[in-house]
Amino acid sequence: MRSARAILLLALLPVVASAQARPKVVAVKSSALAPYASVIAGFRAEADADVQEVVLDESPATAARVFKAVAMQKPALVLAIGPLAANAARRSLGEDIPVLFVMVPYFEKYGLEGPNVTGIALTSDYTPELGALKAMVPKATRVGILHDPRFSAKQVQTAQAAASSVGLTIVPLEVDGQGKVEKVLERSANKVDALLMVADKTVANTAVVQALIAFSTAQKIPLVGLTPSQVKEGATLSLAPSPTSIGQQAGRLANRIVHEKVDPGALAVAQPEGMDLAISLTATRKLSSSCDVAMELLRYAAKRDFPVKVFE
Numbered sequence: 001m002r003s004a005r006a007i008l009l010l011a012l013l014p015v016v017a018s019a020q021a022r023p024k025v026v027a028v029k030s031s032a033l034a035p036y037a038s039v040i041a042g043f044r045a046e047a048d049a050d051v052q053e054v055v056l057d058e059s060p061a062t063a064a065r066v067f068k069a070v071a072m073q074k075p076a077l078v079l080a081i082g083p084l085a086a087n088a089a090r091r092s093l094g095e096d097i098p099v100l101f102v103m104v105p106y107f108e109k110y111g112l113e114g115p116n117v118t119g120i121a122l123t124s125d126y127t128p129e130l131g132a133l134k135a136m137v138p139k140a141t142r143v144g145i146l147h148d149p150r151f152s153a154k155q156v157q158t159a160q161a162a163a164s165s166v167g168l169t170i171v172p173l174e175v176d177g178q179g180k181v182e183k184v185l186e187r188s189a190n191k192v193d194a195l196l197m198v199a200d201k202t203v204a205n206t207a208v209v210q211a212l213i214a215f216s217t218a219q220k221i222p223l224v225g226l227t228p229s230q231v232k233e234g235a236t237l238s239l240a241p242s243p244t245s246i247g248q249q250a251g252r253l254a255n256r257i258v259h260e261k262v263d264p265g266a267l268a269v270a271q272p273e274g275m276d277l278a279i280s281l282t283a284t285r286k287l288s289s290s291c292d293v294a295m296e297l298l299r300y301a302a303k304r305d306f307p308v309k310v311f312e
Helices: 001-014 034-046 058-071 083-092 125-138 149-164 178-187 206-219 230-234 244-259 279-289 292-303
Strands: 022-028 048-055 077-081 099-102 117-121 141-148 169-174 194-196 221-224 237-239 275-280 309-312
Touching: 001 048, 022 034, 022 083, 034 048, 034 077, 034 125, 034 244, 058 083, 077 083, 077 244, 083 099, 083 117, 099 244, 125 149, 125 194, 125 221, 125 237, 125 292, 141 149, 141 178, 149 169, 169 178, 169 194, 178 206, 194 206, 206 221, 230 237, 230 275, 230 309, 237 244, 275 279, 275 292, 279 292, 279 309
Parallel strands: 022 048, 022 077, 077 099, 099 117, 141 169, 141 194, 194 221, 221 237, 275 309
Antiparallel strands: 237 275
């Protein structure tokens, strides 16, 4: 029903005829998730545009009808939030309506890049995470990444490129099944100074996360997780994109597209600029009895204006 009402409202909206009216941006959310609302709040704060909000449901067919109504309004830009909205926008809108997508994990697999389309990635190039590691443990040189090469070889290559710039070396810890995780970790004992988690179909599950936490605790080495919830469970730290910051970044990018007439297709998908740092005091104390490790992380965050969430 919500989508049907959205279609009706879109159809009834008048076309703005005033030359002085601000351009219209339609922000289409894949669902009513709280992070998506934060994205729009950040976007409204930066975008020089009138922002109309539409919420989809889980039906691709309904999404196509909503975007047909959106296209009839000829907005200056569509902000597609989440995978469903991004995919439907790519399929349903012509090349005359610019599309900016956000909050799409691993956007590459959706084939979103193309004419008049750009976006903001949800994953970084690992430079912030590796920088935090080096700041926290300056003597560290070897960073292990547990991964399945079938799914995350490119991520490991990206991390290797970032590691070299801060004096670190990536040590790939390859597995091709969850049952091999324990043995691979055992063989890496005393061969890595830290662990960096990457999202991977084989290792991105609760059991493997718990194994990584247990291993890093036993070896007294830092573990960089993917999310604050993993830090709460026992990882040392995480750096994750802030939805509000992504919205603000998208607003600034929208201004370039709408007002400066920059072709979205000529813009590479951007790295997220705003990151939230989460740290575990318990995990940092296991690395050192002093407060130095936590303080170095806080200094690192302060220099980069990263908001900080602290878990006991």
